Amino acid sequence: MSGLTLHGFHYSVYSRASRLVLHHRDLDHDWVEVNPFRADKGRGPHPMHRVPVLDHDGFRLFETAAILTYVATAFPGDTLIPGDPKARARMMQVQGIVDAYAYWPMVRQVYSAGVFAPAIGTPRDEDEVATGLAAAAPVLAMLDAIAGEGHVLAEQTLTLADLHLAPMVAAFTAAPEGAEAVARHPALARWWNWMRDRPEMAATDPGLPRKS
Numbered sequence: 001m002s003g004l005t006l007h008g009f010h011y012s013v014y015s016r017a018s019r020l021v022l023h024h025r026d027l028d029h030d031w032v033e034v035n036p037f038r039a040d041k042g043r044g045p046h047p048m049h050r051v052p053v054l055d056h057d058g059f060r061l062f063e064t065a066a067i068l069t070y071v072a073t074a075f076p077g078d079t080l081i082p083g084d085p086k087a088r089a090r091m092m093q094v095q096g097i098v099d100a101y102a103y104w105p106m107v108r109q110v111y112s113a114g115v116f117a118p119a120i121g122t123p124r125d126e127d128e129v130a131t132g133l134a135a136a137a138p139v140l141a142m143l144d145a146i147a148g149e150g151h152v153l154a155e156q157t158l159t160l161a162d163l164h165l166a167p168m169v170a171a172f173t174a175a176p177e178g179a180e181a182v183a184r185h186p187a188l189a190r191w192w193n194w195m196r197d198r199p200e201m202a203a204t205d206p207g208l209p210r211k212s
Helices: 013-024 064-074 085-119 126-149 160-173 176-183 186-195 199-203
Strands: 004-008 030-033 053-056 059-062
Touching: 004 013, 013 064, 013 160, 013 199, 053 064, 059 064, 064 085, 064 160, 085 126, 085 160, 085 176, 126 176, 126 186, 160 176, 160 186, 160 199, 176 186
Parallel strands: 004 030
Antiparallel strands: 004 053, 053 059
């Protein structure tokens, strides 16, 4: 046993990113479900009541980029971190873009309002979806330029950029409008066609919730 425990929310894209790196490394780990949207926020080890949190034999770590880097480097296998300085910088840039610019419009607006809400019986919020699509447009353009450059998101060598970004794009493209938006960016679309069929993606697919 690896002594690994991941505290996360089943439908969290950041929890899925952490699961992706664990599955890629083929690491046995325990899963502890933590819902950060609970009103009391009384569960979970994160000091700000967020997910994910990784525990490795008492070494507790949060922030997704830190978790991905730790798992990629603390266990045997390819590091998922490019040796070339330019590629490594682009990898870190993609991770920064995901956290700073992609998450809110692509996941909290387009996905949550357009896909997740109807799945649990809440009406689809068309205005929120439209706002998210507009805000996602420059983000997709940035990612398409990086994918086209070829250092990362290049359909050849898996890096932490792929694992950090893929859950966001999976959620975004679950909405038809999101899928159409990605399809309009050729390099990013090629990358996504390659990434979405990887075994790690199938193993971590959270599906959609059901109406309670």
